[in-house]
Amino acid sequence: MFPPPVSGAYVLVLRLGRALVLSVGRLGRFRFPAGVYVYLGQAGGAGGLRARLGRHLRGPARPRWHVDFLRLHAQVTAWGWRTDTHGPDGPWECIWSQALLQRPEVFLPAPGFGASDCQKGCPAHLVGLHTEQVEWLPLYLGLEEWVVGMGEGADG
Numbered sequence: 001m002f003p004p005p006v007s008g009a010y011v012l013v014l015r016l017g018r019a020l021v022l023s024v025g026r027l028g029r030f031r032f033p034a035g036v037y038v039y040l041g042q043a044g045g046a047g048g049l050r051a052r053l054g055r056h057l058r059g060p061a062r063p064r065w066h067v068d069f070l071r072l073h074a075q076v077t078a079w080g081w082r083t084d085t086h087g088p089d090g091p092w093e094c095i096w097s098q099a100l101l102q103r104p105e106v107f108l109p110a111p112g113f114g115a116s117d118c119q120k121g122c123p124a125h126l127v128g129l130h131t132e133q134v135e136w137l138p139l140y141l142g143l144e145e146w147v148v149g150m151g152e153g154a155d156g
Helices: 047-060 065-070 091-098 139-140
Strands: 008-016 019-025 029-034 036-042 074-082 126-129 145-148
Touching: 008 047, 008 065, 019 065, 019 145, 029 047, 029 074, 036 065, 036 091, 047 074, 047 145, 065 074, 065 126, 091 139
Parallel strands: none
Antiparallel strands: 008 036, 008 074, 019 029, 036 126, 074 145
């Protein structure tokens, strides 16, 4: 299953095998414990979800976005999407971030991560999990599609 070339919102589950201190562009340096992270984003423009998720799955040649700095060290273990960018209360990435941060198994690893242009005041668009279990994410977030592993490739 690969995403369509349309605008939408997406979720990347990343597994970091070892703890590290990471410089995230101008955002600063942060300590990331080994474990599972969930990045929340949206894609528009040419290629939409297919192009953006394809880039994330391949891994960046050069870091451009905050998530690229983490992606250089972490593996994608699951990913999913919706083919719309906004829910009833704003962008899905913001709705998801704010909902996830209310859960006890979720923590904020790097304030501002992925949210430098956020209009809703999100603390970040990256959260960490105190658990390896992510099976609950697609239903909880209302995703249309969910792929475990690298899938068949986002390039089609």
